Each structure stands twice: as C-alpha cells, then as structure tokens.
Amino acid sequence: MARTGRPRSFDRDAAVTIATHLFWQHGYEGVSLDQLRTAMGGISSASFYAAFGSKEALYREALSVYLATYGRVTDALRDQTLPPRERIEHALRRSAMMQTTPGHPTGCMVTLSATIGSDQTTALKGLTATERQANRQAIVLCVTSAIENGTLPAEVDTVGLAAMFDGLLLGISLLARDGMTGDVLNGAISNAMRAWDMLAIAPR
Amino acid sequence: MARTGRPRSFDRDAAVTIATHLFWQHGYEGVSLDQLRTAMGGISSASFYAAFGSKEALYREALSVYLATYGRVTDALRDQTLPPRERIEHALRRSAMMQTTPGHPTGCMVTLSATIGSDQTTALKGLTATERQANRQAIVLCVTSAIENGTLPAEVDTVGLAAMFDGLLLGISLLARDGMTGDVLNGAISNAMRAWDMLAIAPR
DNA sequence: CGACTTCTGGATCGAGTAGTTCAGATCTCA
DNA sequence: TGAGATCTGAACTACTCGATCCAGAAGTCG
Structure with missing residues (x-):
C-alpha cells in the first residue's frame, strides 16, 4: 500500500x-x-x-x-449444503474445538471481549452484539427449516429450541474460560442434540 | 457497631x-x-x-x-428435598427468572462481573470462578445421584450431561444480557430438560 | 465540661490512561 | 541528486485512576 x-x-x-x-x-x-x-x-x-x-x-x-479466521467456525450455521440439524451440531462442535485449542485464548472473542464494561464502550458492545444476533437468527432459521422440510413437527417451540442451542453456544465460551476441555464440551453438545432428536419425526 | x-x-x-x-x-x-x-x-x-x-x-x-440474595436462585442445586432432575430444573428456571427481572442488572454477577479483564484482577476472577465451580460440582452430583437412585442409567455420560446444563446456566447470563426475555429462556430450559428425559429410565 | 472516638471536606498524590507533537531518519521517484 | 512522502524516537499533554492526608466537625462517654 x-x-x-x-x-x-x-x-x-x-x-x-x-x-x-x-x-x-x-x-x-x-x-x-x-x-x-x-x-x-x-x-x-x-x-x-x-x-x-x-x-x-x-x-x-x-x-x-x-471473524475472518477463528470466527468462521460458526459458518456451518449458514451452510445450505448441510441438513438443519447438522448445521447446528457442526457449529457447536467446531466452536468447542476452536475455543479449547492451545495457541490462542480460550472462549470466543465475540462473546467475551466486549460484553461487559464501562458505558464508554457501548459502540463496541454493539459490534459484538450484532454478531451474536446474526448467529441467533441463523439458529432459528435452522429450526424453522427443519419444520418446513418435515424433520421437526410444526408444534415445536422454535424460539425455545433455538435459544437452548444459542445459550449453549454462548455458554461454551465461559466453560472454555473455566478450563473445560474440548472432550467435555463435545459431551455437552452430544447431550444437547438429544433434545432435537427427541422432537424429530424421522428416527436417527 | x-x-x-x-x-x-x-x-x-x-x-x-x-x-x-x-x-x-x-x-x-x-x-x-x-x-x-x-x-x-x-x-x-x-x-x-x-x-x-x-x-x-x-x-x-x-x-x-x-450471593446471599439474588445468587440464592441456584441453591436448588443442593436442595436434598428435591429429586435430582428437579434440582437442576428449578435452579435453571429461577436463574432465568431472576436474571430477567427488572429492577437490577440482567444476567448473573458471578458469571459476568469478574470473568474477563486485565491481569490485575486475577484474585477476583478466582473468587467468582470458585462459585461457578461449586455450581458445576453440584450439577454433576445431581446426575450421579440420579444414576444411583435408578432414574438415569449407569451408562450416562455424567460429565457431558452435567456440562450441558452448566453451559446453559452460564449461557443464560449472556442471553439475558442480549435482551432475551424470561419466557424465551424458560423455553430453552424446557428443551434442555428433554435431553435428561430422553435418557431417563422411568417415563415422565 | 472535656477527653476521646469516628467521620467528613477538600486538597493532593503518584501512577497510569489514551493520544499528540515534532525534529529527524529513511525510503521512492523524477 | 534532491524533492516529497512516510515512519520513528522521545518528550509531552491532559486526564483519569485508586488511594492518602489532615484539619476540623460531630458524635459518645466519664
């Protein structure tokens, strides 16, 4: 330049x-x-x-x-080549893996670096909040897509189910910061996916 | 005095x-x-x-x-008068309710107020980390108790199931900070409890 | 009352904060 | 070679940080 x-x-x-x-x-x-x-x-x-x-x-x-590097782990949420359930599972597992890999800080920068703090950082808090909101909408879209394609029944509490995965995705950052290993986080994810599978129409 | x-x-x-x-x-x-x-x-x-x-x-x-006031919402995790499953569910629902009630900040002080920050706050980070660790152990204890009393099968991934609830409990703080309502959080909890129910031996 | 204790107003401290200034060093290009 | 562009070292600014000091105010108690 x-x-x-x-x-x-x-x-x-x-x-x-x-x-x-x-x-x-x-x-x-x-x-x-x-x-x-x-x-x-x-x-x-x-x-x-x-x-x-x-x-x-x-x-x-x-x-x-x-966002252009480490943060790409949640791109799976928008990967139209994957079924809705796998979009969520891949995003969760890749996040858990990335956030516990040595060589850089644990947890997610979007979740941790500008969430709390003095009022002078309101603009930056908004920046990361926007990213979290985008993931939130993507998760909801995974659930609604699954309802549309018949994987999940129409009566599913879309917002509630999405919020569970969203909450776990955010919680993984705090678990990673508290020293939980990737294995433990993967176990958590496996159990969370059961909530989806219990609702699913076609057995997996 | x-x-x-x-x-x-x-x-x-x-x-x-x-x-x-x-x-x-x-x-x-x-x-x-x-x-x-x-x-x-x-x-x-x-x-x-x-x-x-x-x-x-x-x-x-x-x-x-x-801890002596708002933080008591997680006391349910150690309430021996409740079945293990209900200990977890009550703690989650009371946390969600408390953390979204107007009149005080959203989220949990233990989770948010001393987690990230400069190195000079290491001692205080340890303070809150100890509290989170105590909740973590209590959740694990709920799962092992359920295995012991026959509610959950012995093959259950104790650490993974506990980490899922732990992750959601922590994630609720961030969801609440992002403006999610108590209703949405309760929906997330209902779906998370399905993971337990799918594993449970006795149908609920 | 007077001795004693505790708290307050106000000034102040040194360290640390983000950011600025400018002379001079180091490069490209005509 | 020399004009013009860009970057650097070092000093410096204005401000905020948590914390301290001290004289005096305001209470209790013998």
Missing part, C-alpha cells in the same frame, strides 16, 4: 494478530496501549497511532480478523 | 447495594471510584475509604451480598 517514504519497522499484520489475541484474552478495556505496544515489539506511541489510528480502531480491525 | 464518634452521614448497607448493582452491570474494572461515590450520594473519597477500605474490598463485600 505505502509506496514511498520510510518503511514501517514492524509487521503490521502480525501486530494486528497480537492485538487480536490480547483483546480476545482480556477484553477491550482490559488491554492498555502500553501492553499492546510492548507485545508488538516495543513500538513507539507515534508508530502505533500512525499505523492504527486509535485503540478503538485497532479493536475493530482485530475483531474483523477474528 | 460504631459506638462513639461522629456518625456516618450515609447508609452503608444501601451503599453496598448500589455498589453491587454497579459491579453487576459493568464488571469490577468497568466501574470507577468516581462512579461509585457519586451513585452513593456524592460521598467523599475519605468517607469511601473509611467505610470500605478499598475498591477491591467493596467488590468482595458486594459479591457476598449478591
């Missing part, structure tokens, strides 16, 4: 990745500029602001990176 | 309640001394420290108050 002028002395993409992990681990307000700059290799305040604009702008960029 | 000396100019218990609500809403690091003192009626910094010692000490006190 930059064609002329003194070249940047650090890898911007790597720095954003570092920021992503820090915000993911500690939340937006739990990370200081000092922490970010130090983790980025001790870059100066001027370099930081020249490269990223502000702490909030960096967070937005870090969240985008997260 | 104080017998002689100048009397306190504010209601200490009421102030702790105010602090409880603030920490509950914004988390430990999301509330400033200024906010606390202002909400307490504009008391001075000296009054604050004379009464509470420190921000951290006040948080610990606020958490105790929470």
